Amino acid sequence: MPQAHAPRPIAVCLLSGGMDSAVCAAEAQQAGFDVRALSFRYGQRHGVELEAASRVARALRISDHRVVGVDLAALGGSALTDDIAVPRDRDLEGAGVPVTYVPARNTLFLAVALGWAESLGARDLFLGVNRVDYSGYPDCRPEFLRAFEALASLATAAGSERGVRFRVHAPLIELSKREIVLRAAELGVDLSLTHTCYAPRLERGPVQACGRCDACRLRLKGFAEAGLSDPIAYVPPENERP
Amino acid sequence: MPQAHAPRPIAVCLLSGGMDSAVCAAEAQQAGFDVRALSFRYGQRHGVELEAASRVARALRISDHRVVGVDLAALGGSALTDDIAVPRDRDLEGAGVPVTYVPARNTLFLAVALGWAESLGARDLFLGVNRVDYSGYPDCRPEFLRAFEALASLATAAGSERGVRFRVHAPLIELSKREIVLRAAELGVDLSLTHTCYAPRLERGPVQACGRCDACRLRLKGFAEAGLSDPIAYVPPENERP
Numbered sequence: 203m204p205q206a207h208a209p210r211p212i213a214v215c216l217l218s219g220g221m222d223s224a225v226c227a228a229e230a231q232q233a234g235f236d237v238r239a240l241s242f243r244y245g246q247r248h249g250v251e252l253e254a255a256s257r258v259a260r261a262l263r264i265s266d267h268r269v270v271g272v273d274l275a276a277l278g279g280s281a282l283t284d285d286i287a288v289p290r291d292r293d294l295e296g297a298g299v300p301v302t303y304v305p306a307r308n309t310l311f312l313a314v315a316l317g318w319a320e321s322l323g324a325r326d327l328f329l330g331v332n333r334v335d336y337s338g339y340p341d342c343r344p345e346f347l348r349a350f351e352a353l354a355s356l357a358t359a360a361g362s363e364r365g366v367r368f369r370v371h372a373p374l375i376e377l378s379k380r381e382i383v384l385r386a387a388e389l390g391v392d393l394s395l396t397h398t399c400y401a402p403r404l405e406r407g408p409v410q411a412c413g414r415c416d417a418c419r420l421r422l423k424g425f426a427e428a429g430l431s432d433p434i435a436y437v438p439p440e441n442e443r444p
Numbered sequence: 445m446p447q448a449h450a451p452r453p454i455a456v457c458l459l460s461g462g463m464d465s466a467v468c469a470a471e472a473q474q475a476g477f478d479v480r481a482l483s484f485r486y487g488q489r490h491g492v493e494l495e496a497a498s499r500v501a502r503a504l505r506i507s508d509h510r511v512v513g514v515d516l517a518a519l520g521g522s523a524l525t526d527d528i529a530v531p532r533d534r535d536l537e538g539a540g541v542p543v544t545y546v547p548a549r550n551t552l553f554l555a556v557a558l559g560w561a562e563s564l565g566a567r568d569l570f571l572g573v574n575r576v577d578y579s580g581y582p583d584c585r586p587e588f589l590r591a592f593e594a595l596a597s598l599a600t601a602a603g604s605e606r607g608v609r610f611r612v613h614a615p616l617i618e619l620s621k622r623e624i625v626l627r628a629a630e631l632g633v634d635l636s637l638t639h640t641c642y643a644p645r646l647e648r649g650p651v652q653a654c655g656r657c658d659a660c661r662l663r664l665k666g667f668a669e670a671g672l673s674d675p676i677a678y679v680p681p682e683n684e685r686p
Contacts, residue, residue: 306559309599317548340604353591357551362582
């Protein structure tokens, strides 16, 4: 007699609205997890990315998508939460931590994800960090993810009382943007739903990505190298504007 | 010729409004730090503790006190954020994690403190966990604090680029409530400004502590054992009510 199907294990996946986390969530589903998605409203200057996260969650048929507000703007310190100008057209190979770095952001996001996972009885966390990120952001490196796993078991009742070992999965960690674009195509992730730009134009109808911030340029480079065209809208170059 | 005074190093201290964190902040000042205080609005059912935190910060002449909102209520799971009944009159020696446990709360609070510390150029974090807490809450144990220190250096630009080592200080970690009450007296911390109760009466004029939740009972026991009387107001016993 066949066994009843065991329920799929739950995983909490950080979902930003960008293409990396969308592909990451699809990878978690592909690996057999029942994915729950977690996004943050942390004093961003625009909510466009949260709308994108909702679209992605719906498209992936994720049953539960929560948005937790954290007013990091109260502490200042980054182009993504403050009124610091987003840099344009700069050298993507430049070393060092980007000005868009938010101090200890992934520690905070993973802490909230861990709390939710514990209350769901889950032990698996997913985030979409990749090779591009960890060249610049310290809290995207594999060593950081391993240190967070070590902390998680000590930080929770599940870990300290019942010996639950939490795992932080970063299935894209070795991938370039080109490989992420190709993987999205393989998994059927619709990248037209995602949003990447740090400085989008919102005034005239549908959102247009600037095409010039670091995030846009990395995205466009990834599509170009994959031999695919990016389905989202960009601000037209100045000489092509009406 | 005398050297100009070096500026005191900055420390970020978690300040809840309770007596432990008030004494902890005073200890940090006593140790020579320029203390900045950090509190959280995380979906508590009452803001009384934030008012207490403000009073304590003023009394200690702390130059900067920030309150960061985090809507953990969006995730559910604790008597402090949900509508679960706060237990009364229960055995304080009972083993296990209290129902007032908020999953991964200290990980989250320390992550925000770390981000603020990094933007201030500080490397010292203080929190008021003590012997009473770490018998019940996993994220108050010394092993947890050491694991967070290890994470902090990997999680930040300061740690990964400039080799800054962050320290998590818990000066009360070996103290009982009796010893904390006595230490407050020595340091001149006015405990009448603090708030401890999980289920205060707010309806009739000044706040009255219930005297029956775990937090009130531990506090009252500490004062009794120290041979001092608690200066805050409590709900009178039923047979003494008008």
